[in-house]
Amino acid sequence: MYVVLGANGRAGGEVARALIERGEAVRVVLRRKEQGEKWTAFGAEVAVADIDDADAMADALKGAQAAFLLNPPPASGDPFARTEELGAALADAVRRARLPKIVVLSSIGAQHASGTGVIATLNRFEALLDGAAPATAFLRSGYFVETWGEVAETVMSESVLPTFLEPSQKIPMVSTIDVGRTVAALLCEEWTGKRVVELSGPEDWSAGDVASAFADVLGHPVKSMLVPPEQRAAILAGEGVPHEVARALLGMFEGIANGLFVRQGDSEQRRGTISLAMAVERLVTTGGR
Template sequence: MYVIFGANGRAGGETARALLERSEPVRVVVRHREQGERWKALGVEVALASLDNAAQVSDALTGATAAFLLEPPPVANDPFEQATAISTALSEAVRRSDLPRAVVLSAVGAQHASGTGVIATLHQLEASLAGTAPATAFLRSGYFIETWSEVAECAVADGILPSFLDLDQKIPMVSTTDVGQAAARLMTQQWTGTRIVELGGITDWSARDVAAAFAEVLNRPVKPMWVPPEQRSAMLAEEGLPEEVVTVLLGMYEGITNGRFTREDGTEHWRGSTSLTTAVEHIVTKLRTAV
């Protein structure tokens, strides 16, 4: 049995689907029963647990061959306090349940304890889960291409792609489709000890490359627009995020600009197969379907 946390999110959902494509038995773990209904319709087993509750997580891991673990996006007033509660509960639950193999979603740059904003919470998660299962893999993903869906409407409606990233700075980016495929591959492999796998796309891309992909998909010009730091706080605050969450998100972009979103020497470096244009086409299709 392969147990997936975060199945209703991007990476967790893609991991569950990748395992189902392999005809593997899957159990998704959700916080509320209604969140599991669409998975039940696919023949997937559903368990209930809150990520900060070690007993519930341990129960959800019962009988697992491998599990996909992750830390959800920060929503609390203190993102590091939230991360501590979740990483502590996960590590305790893995030990309690004698989980044989864990694949933990992390991010490129998680080798740094500071200077990376919200990514530093994943450094904390890695430290907490290291060695808790006989086989543990930290899947350090590049910047999700699907994150651009948050500003895709601007590209579609106005031909402008707002970016917190420096326009010409190429960084590891990857589609969550490839994250799911990589996670499923790791979950179904046999190994012992700890692995760090850093996952990027076919090549590294910049915000300007992303704008060019939108232009290709939309068949009209799309101009990337760099958003200066002094305007970013207000944009994020408009989404209703607590000030502390805004701070760590902005810290991530500052860390990327400062070159801390880089692969670590001595790790496994994997590449996905989804092109930037294909990933953007999926974003645009989903946006148009939702209208």
């Protein structure tokens, strides 16, 4: 039995699907039982628990051979304080459940304790979970291609790709499909101790490459448009992003611009198989979802 957190999110959903496709028994952990109807239909077991409730999480993890854990994207409050609370609670739950193996979602660039905005929370998240299970793997993922779904409607309606990333700067990106498949493979592998695995797509891509991929799928030109740094905070505020969360997100883009979103080098390196064109075509087909 494999336990998956965040199954109704991008990465967790792909992990659960990949495990089910491999014929493995899966238990998804959700906040409310009604959220689990589709997973029950897929044959998964559903456990109900708040991710920061160590008692409930320990119960949800009991009897499993491995689990996929993650630090959900911040929605409000101080992302760093939230990471401290959540990481401590999950580590406690893993130890109390005597879970033998965990795979923890992290990010390329998480080797830096500062200078990377919200990514730096994952540096701390890794530290809190290090050693919680006899076998621990930190999967440091590239920038999710699916994140561009947030501007897909603008791209399709206005033929412009707004971006906080410098259009020509190539960085590690990856489809969440590859994240799910890689996590499933890691969960099913045998090892002991700590591993750091860095995952990116078949090649590194830029925002300009993403615009070109949209253009190919849509059949008309798409131009990438860099949003000036001085305008970004107001844009996030207009979208309802709380100030502390916005500051952490903007810090991430500053860290990327400063060259900190790079592979550590001495970690295990893996590349996925989903091309940028395939990932973008899925975004267009689903309307960015």
